[in-house]
Amino acid sequence: MDFDTGQPIYRQIIDDFKKKLVRGELQAGDKIPSQREYAENYRVNPNTVQRAYREMESMNIVETVRGQGTFIRIDQENLTRIRGDMATQVLEYYVNEMKALGYEGKEIIELVSNHMSKEEVYINDTVSGSK
Amino acid sequence: MDFDTGQPIYRQIIDDFKKKLVRGELQAGDKIPSQREYAENYRVNPNTVQRAYREMESMNIVETVRGQGTFIRIDQENLTRIRGDMATQVLEYYVNEMKALGYEGKEIIELVSNHMSKEEVYINDTVSGSK
Amino acid sequence: MDFDTGQPIYRQIIDDFKKKLVRGELQAGDKIPSQREYAENYRVNPNTVQRAYREMESMNIVETVRGQGTFIRIDQENLTRIRGDMATQVLEYYVNEMKALGYEGKEIIELVSNHMSKEEVYINDTVSGSK
Amino acid sequence: MDFDTGQPIYRQIIDDFKKKLVRGELQAGDKIPSQREYAENYRVNPNTVQRAYREMESMNIVETVRGQGTFIRIDQENLTRIRGDMATQVLEYYVNEMKALGYEGKEIIELVSNHMSKEEVYINDTVSGSK
């Protein structure tokens, strides 16, 4: 157990952009804030923002044009892959935490299933089989 | 979005004890570290530890005995409730994150189901209900 | 025309390692200097060295082990590709400079050929055809 | 390895003029910028420019006329020699770099030949000598 908050800032910045991409809030061609702007808005050092932007560039998420700014440049395939990776991460966190609480495979699935069915009745039907 | 991540430390301390209880690593009657010990081990302020211990007392999780220390005092019912609460929390986090990624009810369940079946084959059988 | 010396330092560091790899002076498994050591030896800032090392990591040239150091980790295919890339760079520089001096295709080749034949007589024979 | 890269500035200035001469961008009789003008345009110290101009004078490339300026004064023979020297320099750089990369005589020639033939098909024919 550590009280350190975990992720380094530059990675949090990247994850934030990834989420916005996956949700469609950002699309190919969009301009993202300049490094200085971002740094001021979120009170982080411009170098930290630059590192995040640079890494996104090497991930083929953005493209940087000198003197103009940084723009989303991502193709559908890459976006799909990122979405899948993020889902896997969330999924594994869920399963591991539930196991740590002493739940087993069957329960871990059923709890989701029950939870979903509270919100939308037909879901459970669909999953448990057509009857 | 803020980079100071999540939970206040005293709450993290409480959650840590709850996890240990649910996993059985701590049981009724066990002595937990003195506030001073805990503060030193985890490099946190003694006041923060004190707040955590006090709140656990009011949650009927521990009991502090003057001059002796702090001991786990929890009944089965309370423990079961805590386990359920923690599971619900994890579960809701999972579902919300998946929705934020654009997944829908059915997929959210199936992904867990598929993930579990990779690890232990019989799980999938049990759930899809061949009986 | 600019009098700026050109390549950024971190790139020069990378190129230096690439050359050593291609020449066989460094091989998979070798430990390279720690970031601090390198920074002191060449009087550059540790951050600059780190950037170079980090980029080499993402190029699959080195691997960094926390608390232990940085090690060459490159497979034959990657090494071959790097060698080819470096050769292409040198080659294009040569051709462009010669064109800028007003030489044309045929001369550009013959000059190399003549130059080589001064050093090793058989070369020219081989290239100009078996006769 | 040093990060202060190569040539002193006054030599870069000379090389720049040599290139322009060889390419025909400058010819005998042309007036070149005043030392002060040059220094301002390229943001270099006037003393550095003066040194470059003085050396070009002793190389019989330019002539300075008191109160009028500096003019190209070069005969054909000298120009031809300069062109040859510059080519030799570029050529030797190419050959040495390729050798440092582990290429051998034959390859060093063929790579140029192949490279040229990609751009202009007839080149390769001419050289391999089908006649």
Next chain:
DNA sequence: GTGGTCTAGACCACC
């Protein structure tokens, strides 16, 4: 104004 590079130096995590 926008990004790119670099330095100096702090503080941390892992060994």
Next chain:
DNA sequence: GTGGTCTAGACCACC
């Protein structure tokens, strides 16, 4: 000791 992250701030190149 070794690498990892971050800040503050300088100076540069390109627009």
